[in-house]
Amino acid sequence: MSINKTAQAPRSFIGEAFKQFRKNRLAVTSFILVIVIMLLGVLAPLIALEDPVNPSPENRLQPGFWAGNFDHPLGTDELGRDIYSRIVYGAQISLKVGYTVILITAIFGTLFGLISAYYGGMIDLILMRITDIFLSFPPLLLALSVIAILGTGLENAMLAIALIYIPQMARIVRSSVLTVKELPYVEASKSLGAKNSFIIIGHILPNILAPSVVYLTLLLADAILYTSALGFLGIGIDPSTPEWGAMLSKGRDYIILGQWWVTVFPGIMIALTVFAFNLLGDGLREALDPKMDV
Amino acid sequence: MKSVLDIKNLKVGFHSDEGFVQAVDGLDLQIGEGKTLGLVGESGCGKSVTSLSVMRLLPEKARISGEIGFLGEDLLQKDQKELERIRGDKISMIFQDPMTSLNPVLTIGEQIEEVIRYHQGGTKQEIRDRTLELMDLVKIPDSERRIREYPHQMSGGIRQRIMIAMAIACDPELLIADEPTTALDVTVQAQILALIRELQEKLNTAVLMISHDLGVISQVADDVAVMYAGQVVEWTTTEELFESPKHPYTQGLIRTIPRMDEQQGELEEIPGMVPELSQEFKGCRFYDRCPKAMKACKKADINLLDVEQSKVRCLLYSE
Numbered sequence A: 001m002s003i004n005k006t007a008q009a010p011r012s013f014i015g016e017a018f019k020q021f022r023k024n025r026l027a028v029t030s031f032i033l034v035i036v037i038m039l040l041g042v043l044a045p046l047i048a049l050e051d052p053v054n055p056s057p058e059n060r061l062q063p064g065f066w067a068g069n070f071d072h073p074l075g076t077d078e079l080g081r082d083i084y085s086r087i088v089y090g091a092q093i094s095l096k097v098g099y100t101v102i103l104i105t106a107i108f109g110t111l112f113g114l115i116s117a118y119y120g121g122m123i124d125l126i127l128m129r130i131t132d133i134f135l136s137f138p139p140l141l142l143a144l145s146v147i148a149i150l151g152t153g154l155e156n157a158m159l160a161i162a163l164i165y166i167p168q169m170a171r172i173v174r175s176s177v178l179t180v181k182e183l184p185y186v187e188a189s190k191s192l193g194a195k196n197s198f199i200i201i202g203h204i205l206p207n208i209l210a211p212s213v214v215y216l217t218l219l220l221a222d223a224i225l226y227t228s229a230l231g232f233l234g235i236g237i238d239p240s241t242p243e244w245g246a247m248l249s250k251g252r253d254y255i256i257l258g259q260w261w262v263t264v265f266p267g268i269m270i271a272l273t274v275f276a277f278n279l280l281g282d283g284l285r286e287a288l289d290p291k292m293d294v
Numbered sequence B: 001m002k003s004v005l006d007i008k009n010l011k012v013g014f015h016s017d018e019g020f021v022q023a024v025d026g027l028d029l030q031i032g033e034g035k036t037l038g039l040v041g042e043s044g045c046g047k048s049v050t051s052l053s054v055m056r057l058l059p060e061k062a063r064i065s066g067e068i069g070f071l072g073e074d075l076l077q078k079d080q081k082e083l084e085r086i087r088g089d090k091i092s093m094i095f096q097d098p099m100t101s102l103n104p105v106l107t108i109g110e111q112i113e114e115v116i117r118y119h120q121g122g123t124k125q126e127i128r129d130r131t132l133e134l135m136d137l138v139k140i141p142d143s144e145r146r147i148r149e150y151p152h153q154m155s156g157g158i159r160q161r162i163m164i165a166m167a168i169a170c171d172p173e174l175l176i177a178d179e180p181t182t183a184l185d186v187t188v189q190a191q192i193l194a195l196i197r198e199l200q201e202k203l204n205t206a207v208l209m210i211s212h213d214l215g216v217i218s219q220v221a222d223d224v225a226v227m228y229a230g231q232v233v234e235w236t237t238t239e240e241l242f243e244s245p246k247h248p249y250t251q252g253l254i255r256t257i258p259r260m261d262e263q264q265g266e267l268e269e270i271p272g273m274v275p276e277l278s279q280e281f282k283g284c285r286f287y288d289r290c291p292k293a294m295k296a297c298k299k300a301d302i303n304l305l306d307v308e309q310s311k312v313r314c315l316l317y318s319e
Helices: A002-008 A014-023 A025-042 A083-119 A120-134 A139-150 A154-180 A183-191 A196-232 A244-255 A261-287 B047-055 B080-086 B106-121 B125-139 B156-168 B186-203 B215-218 B238-243 B250-257
Strands: B004-015 B019-032 B036-040 B063-070 B093-094 B174-178 B206-211 B223-228 B231-237 B305-306 B310-312
Touching: A002 B106, A014 A025, A014 A261, A014 B063, A025 A261, A083 A120, A083 A154, A083 A196, A083 A244, A083 A261, A120 A139, A120 A154, A139 A154, A139 A196, A154 A196, A183 A196, A183 B093, A196 A244, A196 B106, A244 A261, B004 B250, B004 B305, B019 B036, B019 B206, B019 B223, B019 B231, B036 B047, B036 B215, B047 B063, B047 B080, B047 B093, B047 B174, B047 B206, B063 B125, B080 B215, B093 B156, B106 B125, B106 B156, B125 B156, B156 B238, B186 B215, B206 B215, B223 B238, B223 B250, B231 B238, B231 B250, B238 B305
Parallel strands: B036 B206, B036 B223, B093 B174, B174 B206
Antiparallel strands: B004 B019, B004 B063, B223 B231, B231 B310, B305 B310
8 A cells, every 4th residue: 555655665755756657668668759759849950851831842742761762751742841851840839739738728727726626615616617618618619619719820729729628627626626625734734824825835736736747748648639630620720830730631632642641640640649648647647646556 | 810711602503414513502611821721521522613613713604602712812803814823823733633634745844844934934044943943842853854854754653743843833822732642552642741741831831632531631631621512511620520520421431431450340331322412402411311310400501500619510519
């Protein structure tokens, strides 16, 4: 049981979590994969072969290395742009979207969840009914309507996706806070004159950190997937942007004609990224959640 | 003698599924400066509700009336801001279970320092020094190292010492100890009680010691109030209580303590159960279980009567 375990090993929570995480090979692999994808994005200007946006129609739809074409190792798309370069730049976009979305979600979701659970009563009732309203829409439809209202563009797409997750995050935070705020040490702290601000920052936030981090990591994968979905539908993102979903969508017409590479490589990248972040989230959950530590 | 805590006619009730529960019904208590009052009673007699009322930590739905005088001011008239300043500074509390009363994700040092920071302030170094001083005061060995450790790295006894250190950090006028030794084993229990006693003498703090264990009370209390079903049934000095208990309930309680110095067959018990507090009472609340019950007991509510040095709620002592 977890109690014995912590008693035997006098090390910090982070240290224990790290040890737990390292034992999980799948999690470590996914972590490395995530690092590689991040490096692709960060180093894009250095490792890309060509400009990802400028078309060169004379090179359109060329096959890649399997046909001996090492100028364009993954081939070119319908406008003659190098697919490898576009994928590398696409990593930048996907990660940017992912991180922005989880940042917005983390801030607002935590805020609403905390307020709702800690103060309770009418505030809780009103905030939770609002989240109910948001949760009752199919997520993609919600994102589409938001984009329809705000107009297309990467920023609006990110906002639309964040709006899907804020209510879910608020729910998760709320349920954690509801448990933590009834614990004896919160009462003990009150009896020693603690202010609400310290109870929230000192006692409650550290205790809801683990479930929040896990949820946000899993959400990152989802956010990337939704960005791709929006790109695939051709909304939210400027068509020339090297976004993986949009690339997938463009290539659709050429699969039947035998030019499969336009679709397959961005598809692999989406799958790989989502897969890596999901596994990372699972690994983190196992490492951080004391209840699963059996 | 100046009284630190002066509770008058305190009534606390809750609405529950079984109807209105009058958990505390007309309680009067006083604690003098530097004195210890033991509050004894069975589970559910209103001991903890009394202590939480003094801290004003009851849930919002609780109905409180009466007066809780603390150094001449009525705590029931204070607003949240004023209460935050009083709690931990002038009144503080030691809880029953030291295993769950400390935050597992903060170090011991951080938790003690926080209390000092609220009420006294000071530079980082001053607060740190005061924390170490407090840890020495409650006799935690190796305080320099312990200050950086987490609660799970310590035993129950040490954790309770930390709770005590936090409670006395600001030299409170009143310390409420709600069954501070129930979760500890007997040897540690004796140490903790001795520590509370010692600190009380050093700091001249009034203590409200809540317990169901008369053994604990006899070791630390100057006066004892025995509670039954939300009321005080006997209130006297500790010596008097053990030498000549007046109320049949107190007599029963003392008989139930196992004794080392006599041959005993079966352990004594008080027959019957504690009454439901959701009912309307008329007359003596102990009537159903009392070996000396009389007809008159059921007729009218009984007031606390002065008998010798004690106050007793029993008709046996009325003229």
